[in-house]
Amino acid sequence: xxxxxxxxxxxxxxxxxxxxxxxxxxxxxxxxxxxxxxxxxxxxxxxxxxxxxxxxxxxxxxxxxxxxxxxxxxxxxxxxxxxxxxxxxxxxxxxxxxxxxxxxxxxxxxxxxxxxxxxxxxxxxxxxxxxxxxxxxxxxxxxxxxxxxxxxxxxxxxxxxxxxxxxxxxxxxxxxxxxxxxxxxxxxxxxxxxxxxxxxxxxxxxxxxxxxxxxxxxxxxxxxxxxxxxxxxxxxxxxxxxxxxxx
Numbered sequence: 001x002x003x004x005x006x007x008x009x010x011x012x013x014x015x016x017x018x019x020x021x022x023x024x025x026x027x028x029x030x031x032x033x034x035x036x037x038x039x040x041x042x043x044x045x046x047x048x049x050x051x052x053x054x055x056x057x058x059x060x061x062x063x064x065x066x067x068x069x070x071x072x073x074x075x076x077x078x079x080x081x082x083x084x085x086x087x088x089x090x091x092x093x094x095x096x097x098x099x100x101x102x103x104x105x106x107x108x109x110x111x112x113x114x115x116x117x118x119x120x121x122x123x124x125x126x127x128x129x130x131x132x133x134x135x136x137x138x139x140x141x142x143x144x145x146x147x148x149x150x151x152x153x154x155x156x157x158x159x160x161x162x163x164x165x166x167x168x169x170x171x172x173x174x175x176x177x178x179x180x181x182x183x184x185x186x187x188x189x190x191x192x193x194x195x196x197x198x199x200x201x202x203x204x205x206x207x208x209x210x211x212x213x214x215x216x217x218x219x220x221x222x223x224x225x226x227x228x229x230x231x232x233x234x235x236x237x238x239x240x241x242x243x244x245x246x247x
Contacts, residue, residue, distance in 0.1 A: 027057040031087035072141035078133040177224040178216025
């Protein structure tokens, strides 16, 4: 065989590998914890592409509750993949997930058809939107933990500020982050630093928390979150007024 023929065959083989849907794809089934059964696995395996003797598929269980950071991360991972129903099959390539198919109507035909979504024009936009939602979910889940170290609080404050500046954060997102995440985190940081008496550092932290609350309120004073921020600001004002009586 000539070098030219060998090169031609090599190019054709490489092109075939790129064009073959199964070559670079991965499959993941997200399902409710406790539902990973041999029957479910067998059903999924029969539907997956058969270009290889046995197409590999991961099975990831999702807890019905969210009691730990690890459980929240798995749920966020599923959100980022586009999962809206459990169980679902997620198809991904080198660029990440691009299709999430509920198992209740899964078939070889719709798995094959889903391959077309890998070249959808809006794929990147949808991926970024899901990633933004997953990041916000993770932030909320982390803020819900009752015991946070000073370092963890500082990290969550930084993440809150990053999401406030995110290009996909709209007015409602920003009000929610400011009122439900950033303000409580700054107040927690203030509380952790309070040692029985005010100091310039604790006073500065309290003012920082108030500024975050007021910023959330002022984004839209007439919205539900804006009104809640206003009520919280008034409650805080009255509490500080009472506290001054005993200083």
